[in-house]
Amino acid sequence: MKREEIKVCILRVGGTNCDIETGRAFRDLGVRAKIIHFNRLLKERNLLDYDLLVFPGGFSYGDYVRAGAIWAKWFITKLGKDLKTFVEEEKPILGICNGFQVLVEAGLLPGFNGISNQPQAALATNFPPGYNCRWVYLKNENQRRCVFTRNIPKNSVLRIPVAHSEGRFLFPKEKEKDFLEQLIDNDQLVFRYCQKDGEYANGKYPENPNGSFYDIAGICNPTGTIFGLMPHPERAFYGWQL
Secondary structure, eight states, X not given: OOGGGOEEEEEEOTTBOOHHHHHHHHHHTTSEEEEEEHHHHHHHOOGGGOSEEEEOSBOGGGGOSSTTHHHHXXXXXXXXXXXHHHHHTTOOEEEETHHHHHHHHTTOSSOBTBSOSSOSSEEEOOSSOSOEEEEEEEEEOOSSOSTTSTTSOTTOEEEEEEEESOOEEEOOXXXXXXHHHXXXXXXXXXXXXXXXXXXXXXXXXXXXXXXXXXXXXXXEOTTSOEEEESSOGGGGOSGGGX
């Protein structure tokens, strides 16, 4: 498929606020990116017409209950069958910040055994608490599994902004060791928070801005087609922004 033929669906709902810059970034890559309200997608039932699905950042539905929880349940309830087909066809799905929270709440990430009926992880309140908006450094841990980062050399250090108050990636305590081993063995670990020189943050603030377990900033599913991260690459898309 030629780049200009790729159809990207960037969803928005009440509370999303990063769809415009996300759309701009994709369009500048030469693909056919459209910003679509979720209600329109429900009406037209045409999710499978798209080649790539994006959940952008923001505060969907006010982040009531938990960040991303309402949108995730709404999507699964209304378009669960189409989403399952989209995933089975290995069409890429990207979740940025609140979008990452949606993917976790929907059981799409980490997705060790496909789509889970219950979340296997959480993106909890930051520690230290509060909204954190700053530049951070990320180290690429992935060995080409993730389709979105395949051209980024392993161990590369990237500078990208974060802006969230619920980004602390956690596994259930009783499954923490097992789930981390699966992430590493399956090459699902994509980005970890680090220092400027590439040394891991080791949970220290502000290099790790939210207290994420194992400095996790972004992960993918076992096939590498679903990718979620808390930092905002769409806010640092152009060289002059860095």
